[in-house]
Amino acid sequence: MSEASWHEARLIPTSGISGADEQERRATSALLAVMGVVREFSRALLSPLGAPAGTVETFIEVPFDLGDKRVYPDGLIRVSRGSRSWTALVEVKTGKNDLATEQVENYLDVARERGFDALVTISNEIPPVAGQHPTKVDKRKVRKVALHHWSWTYLLSTAVMQKEHRGVSDPEQAWILGELIRYLEHPRSGALELDDTGAQWVPVREAVTAGTLRASDRAAVEVASRFDALMRYASLRLGRQLGTEVLPALSRKEQADPAARAQAQLSGLVADGLLRGGIRIPHAVAPILVVADLRASRITASIDIDAPREGRATTRVNWLVRQLRGAPDAVRVEAFVANQRGAGATELLGKVREDPSRLILDPKKDLRSFQVALSAPMGSKRGRGRGGFIDSVLDLVDAFYGDVVQHLKAWSAAPPRMRDPVQVVEVPPSLVSTSHSSQDGPEDPGAPTQP
Template sequence: MAEETWHEARLIPTSGINGADEQERRATSALLAVVTAVREFGRGLTQPLGAPAGTIQTFIEVPFMLGDKRCYPDGLIRVSRGQRTWTALVEVKTGTNELAAEQLENYLDIARDNGFDALITISNEIPPSAGQHPTKVDKRKLRKVAMHHLPWSQILAEAVVQKEHRGVADPDQAWILGELIRYLEHPRSGALEFEDMGQSWVAVRDAVSAGTLRAADKGVADVAARFDALLRYASLRLGRTLGTEVVPVVSRRESADPGLRTAALVDGLVREGRLSGAIRIPNAVAPLTIELDLRAGRVALHVDVDAPREGRSTTRVNWLLRQLKAAPESVRVEAFAMHTRGPGAADLLKVVREDPNLLIQDPKKELRAFRIALTSPLGSKRGRGRGAAIDSVLDAIDTFYGEVLQHLKAWTATPPKMREVAELPEPTRPALASTALSSQDGAEPVDDADDADDSQGEADDPEDESAAVSETSLP
């Protein structure tokens, strides 16, 4: 038999998974075991949740009594450092299974009764932003116990970033972490990526195209929430590639009250047929704005860049064009002038390269900012694959960042240069005692009359005359 058909032995096999229970049990055991074995990865997951940087112990299916019934949380994490101990229960869901509010409230009661610190939930549900939880529970149960949620996509991103970018000191631990990554990336693990825009996506899309969508229609809020989840997943995916933390841009008010964000998305969807959001990439020139136009069937990405604060308008346009050498010609460039409102002068990059003056409407007004945008078709399908909305958005983000955004740099003023001071010549006459040389002094003028007097004095010197007479009297 050819070796190509042989299956390589794996630390965490994907074969033999029968049913959701076995899938959850294996995923939980694999994750918690690696959290214990790989110190850097374990601390990277637990410290943001409030755990100290100490020794980690993990357990699965720990039994607890809650009244007259016995409960089995999927796992338990204990972190100890000195006299301090931090303990959290873990509840895991895989595949399309969702967290149940009643079950979470029971585990919160168990954690409170046992003096535990937190409840950690893990599933494929992706909340709009970090810190939010996809399942609503009685807030009174959160007074003494914190509840945190980790999507599987976030755990996978953390594992990849730790192994590929931050590094793992021990080679064996790095290999173990790589085996977890390999397992989570396998479709049978149950750790799914963002794969569905929701069952209301097609109906809402068609209503937008027909101009009949209303804010009270069924599924509108769900589509808005799915869009925010897509932005969060796109951030995690891009951050996994770049080795850094990419996050959606959410205001403080929206973070404190997610309903405000949902209401704003629903309003934009009903009035304009658009869903809009932004993601922040560390050290990028500006946040990347992503807009889905359901009426036109387009996805548009843009970034706003401040123009240089010195130089002519043409100089400022050329400054931007030099940074867009690798950008595709279909990129749209728009220039905004000082003290003006509304849209500015805009054209495609291939046209602006030939004539930069097209972006200058009034040469007397300075340019204050540029907008670089790229549009592409928006998929219509709710799932994944060719022609799907999710893939069209992810591909557009990868293209725009790789060909445009990563090459842009903010303008910085040239630092001031030291003034060159010419060396002063030696004075031809004694300076006044009360006067010192200054950097403002130049070369002193030479007095012709003084030079004439000096030469005349030398000719009238009697010693020189006697010397001349004695020389002529010699035979």
């Protein structure tokens, strides 16, 4: 038998997973064990939850009595530093299994009775807004116990960023974290990527096309929420590739009031057939705006950038074109002048390269900003793969960032230059003329005359 058929030994094997229970148990044990060993990884996960920087202990399937029954949370995390201790219960779901409200509330009761600090849930559910929990629970149960949620996509992204970009000080710990990454990336681990927009996607898309969608349709609410979840997934995915924290672009009002964000998304879907989302990348000139037009079956990614504050209009257009030298000709550029209302002059980048004046309607007006956009056909299927909506969005985001956004830099004025010192030429006295010249000023009437 050739060595090609041999399977390399792994610290966390995917073989032998016989069902959902075994999948959850193995994923829980692998994650918590690595958190207990790799300090930087556990700190990256637990610090935002309020845990101290201390010794991390982890346990699985810890039994607790709750009234007349016994419950078994999937795990428990305890962090100790000096006399301070922080403890959280852990509930885990893998594959397509969703968290159950009754189970979550039971564990919140256990945590409250024992004075634990938090309950952390883990599943493939991705909330549309960071900090929001995918499961609705009685608000009274979270008054004394914090409720947090990690998606498997978030955990995988955090692990990759820590190992590949932020770094792990101990080589052996880095290898262990790499084994967790390898395990979570395997399809049998149950840590799935976002692969479905939900059963309501096709009916809602057809209703938008027919003009029959109404705000009262519950299916529209679900699709609007799942699009925001897709933007969060796209942000995590892009951040994993870039090695930095990429987040959905939300206003302070939207972050503070997720219901208002959901209502605005729903209104745009019903009125215009549009789903809108944004992605904010550190140090990029501006957030990426993503718009899915369900009526036109097109997806557009765009970014706004301020024009230089000096130079002629053609100089400002050329400044942008030089930065887009590697972008495809199909990129659309729109130019806006000061105090403009409505659309500006717009043209494809290929035409602008040939003639920058295509973006200049009036050379006398002050050109203030540009919008750069790339459009692609929208996938119609609810799942992943060829013709899928999710992949069409992710592919466009990747292409737009790679071809356009990462090359754009904001304009900054050049610092003033020092003037060269004036060179004084010494003139010999014999060459100094005292004769009156036409270049001299008028004579002073009171001045004495030469005899």
